[in-house]
Amino acid sequence: MTNSASALVLDDHPLSASGIADFLLSHCGFGTARSVSNVAEFWVALDPAKPLSLAVVDFWLPDGASLSLLVELKQRCPTTRLLAISADDDAAVLDKVRLAGADGFLHKQESPEVFGRAVAALLQGDSWFHGGVKFAGREFPNKELPVTAAELGLTARQGQVLAMMLKGLPNKRIALNLSLSEQTVKEHVTGILERLDVRNRIEVITKLRGRRLE
Known part of the structure; x- marks a missing residue:
């Protein structure tokens, strides 16, 4: 290209x-x-x-x-x-x-x-509607390495926020699910990015590829 x-x-x-x-x-x-x-x-x-x-x-x-x-x-x-x-x-x-x-x-x-x-x-002029969009209940391959929030240098709460980030949930949904303010979630996201030494969510997903957050 x-x-x-x-x-x-x-x-x-x-x-x-x-x-x-x-x-x-x-x-x-x-x-x-x-x-x-x-x-x-x-x-x-x-x-x-x-x-x-x-x-x-x-x-x-x-x-x-x-x-x-x-x-x-x-x-x-x-x-x-x-x-x-x-x-x-x-x-x-x-x-x-x-x-x-x-x-x-x-x-x-x-x-x-x-x-x-x-x-x-x-x-290239093609379409992309491959597969379904059902991810709930999706089984992760056994070769994925389980990792905890503590092993990533994160707090338990940051681990919860990270798990939802990896699912693609926006800050508002994360805040609602964890009964937090959106500002608090933003602060957790900033802390996660700094700890993992990445700039954005895409890089978070890339860095944690092959790992399963427990």
């Missing part, structure tokens, strides 16, 4: 959006990749006169599902390849984004390598 490829990432969690944009630049050969955290910023950043090569859009946004955005984006920029992502385990999500005009769907629990292959497929 030449570095003329351009991308725009929409995820209402800036850390995730920035991590995906950085990955597109560093591992997928993109020349430009911007990240935005809300729909208004997305439309401002979009220039129909300079169509994007790829748009990565989170399925769930604060105002609800991004289906109407996907439909409008496909109408405005028919040549832009659309990749929807989500941490939702509902199998219906895949069909919904396909009908809305997405060219591919990827669960946030997939590995960076799979993300890279999906992006490459979309840029």
